Amino acid sequence: MIELKEVPQENQEKVKIFCDVNNIPFDGGAISHIVLDGSNVLGISQLKVENGIAEILIIFVKKEFRNMGFGDGLLKMQINYCYRNSISFIKVKKGINDRFFRRVGFVEEGEYLVLDVQAFYTNLKCKQ
Numbered sequence: 001m002i003e004l005k006e007v008p009q010e011n012q013e014k015v016k017i018f019c020d021v022n023n024i025p026f027d028g029g030a031i032s033h034i035v036l037d038g039s040n041v042l043g044i045s046q047l048k049v050e051n052g053i054a055e056i057l058i059i060f061v062k063k064e065f066r067n068m069g070f071g072d073g074l075l076k077m078q079i080n081y082c083y084r085n086s087i088s089f090i091k092v093k094k095g096i097n098d099r100f101f102r103r104v105g106f107v108e109e110g111e112y113l114v115l116d117v118q119a120f121y122t123n124l125k126c127k128q
Helices: 013-021 070-084 099-106 117-124
Strands: 002-007 033-038 038-051 053-062 088-095 107-108 111-114
Touching: 002 070, 013 033, 013 038, 013 099, 033 070, 053 070, 070 088, 070 099, 070 117, 099 111, 111 117
Parallel strands: 053 088
Antiparallel strands: 002 033, 033 038, 038 053, 088 111, 107 111
C-alpha cells in the first residue's frame, strides 16, 4: 500500500538515509514528506519555513517510480502544509524542474518561482 505522509521531526532518520543513498541534500530542520510502499521509501520532499515564507528544498522520487504522480502528491502535501499553517507563499529556486512547478501555478519572481497559496486554493478547479 502506497502512503504519502509528513515525517515528524523526531523521525527524520529514514529521510536522511534515503537522501544519503540517493546523493541528495538533507536538511534536518526542514519539514519532510515521504512516499512509502510498506517500508520502502519511493520519494521525499523537504520544505524550509523562515519568516513566514516556505522554500521547497527538494522533491525527489526514485527514477523507477517517476511519472506515477508521486512528485505531484509530495508537492500538494507541501502546499497543503502551508495552507494549514497560514504560510502565504512558497518559493523554489529557478532551474529545479521549472515546468513541473509552473504547471501547478508557480510564477517567476527574480531567481525564484513563487506560488501564492491562497490563490492556489481559490483557483482550484474540481472536476465533477
